[in-house]
Amino acid sequence: MQDNTKTRRKPNIRISKxxxxxxxxxxxxxxxxxxxxxxELLAELDRARIVADGSVSNDIIQxxxxxxxxPDTGEAKTVTLVFPGxxxxxxxxxxxxxxxxxxxxxxxTGQSILWTTRDGHxxxxxxxxxxxxxxxxxxxxxxxxxxxxxxxxx
Numbered sequence: 001m002q003d004n005t006k007t008r009r010k011p012n013i014r015i016s017k018x019x020x021x022x023x024x025x026x027x028x029x030x031x032x033x034x035x036x037x038x039x040e041l042l043a044e045l046d047r048a049r050i051v052a053d054g055s056v057s058n059d060i061i062q063x064x065x066x067x068x069x070x071p072d073t074g075e076a077k078t079v080t081l082v083f084p085g086x087x088x089x090x091x092x093x094x095x096x097x098x099x100x101x102x103x104x105x106x107x108x109t110g111q112s113i114l115w116t117t118r119d120g121h122x123x124x125x126x127x128x129x130x131x132x133x134x135x136x137x138x139x140x141x142x143x144x145x146x147x148x149x150x151x152x153x154x
Contacts (some may be wrong), residue, residue, distance in 0.1 A: 012087060013106025013131070015048040016056045019063050023096060023105070026083065030097065036118075037097040041105075048106050059109040063096065064133040069135055072124045081105065 015023070024045055031038040061067050061081060068078040077096040081104055086096035094101045103115035103125065112126040 006095065008114060010047065011107060013044065013048045013111045014051050014056060014060050014108070015106045016053045016062060017050055018053050019105075020045055020048065020050050022063070022083075026096070029122075030084075031129070034097065037099075037102070040099065040102045041097065044102055044105060046127040057129050058132050061104050061107050061127065061130055062132065063105075066131045069104070069125045070128055076128055079104075 001032050023041060027038040027041045027045070056062060063081055063083065066078060066080045068076050070076045079092045079100075081096060081101055082093045084095045087093050087098075094104075096102060096105060099115055099117055103113050103129075107113060107127050109127050109130050112124055114122055114124050116122050
């Protein structure tokens with residue numbers, strides 16, 4: 001059987017103009033002390049389709065989105081994608097500067113991506129649900145899944 005992991009293309013991603021601008025500035029700010037994370041984030045930003053802030057559908061992972069994903073290593077996990085200053089894995093808040101955070105940005109429900117851990121292992125994850133923060137803008141409001149790739153009970 002042929003191994004397609006080396007030639008598989010990354011999925012198309014969409015990022016809002018505001019997220020793109022803020023993440024570009026973040027990558028530039030951390031480039032000197034964390035060049036690997038900055039380079040990975042910049043690579044994702046370079047390949048993203050930038051869309052107007054109001055044009056991003058609710059099933060696309062943005063900063064502040066809560067996402068449930070199924071890794072190839074086990075059971076589904078739910079995390080919120082955040083900026084490094086508020087990241088706290090014990091609360092399920094994953095930094096955009098982690099390999100998995102960078103892999104998640106811009107994906108939509110049902111998409112899968114191959115990503116590489118800091119120790120060089122390659123894994124695949126599939127996005128199951130995405131929910132957006134409440135419109136109050138602080139990211140602390142109730143979140144409701146807006147789209148699911150697998151039916152309940154599956």
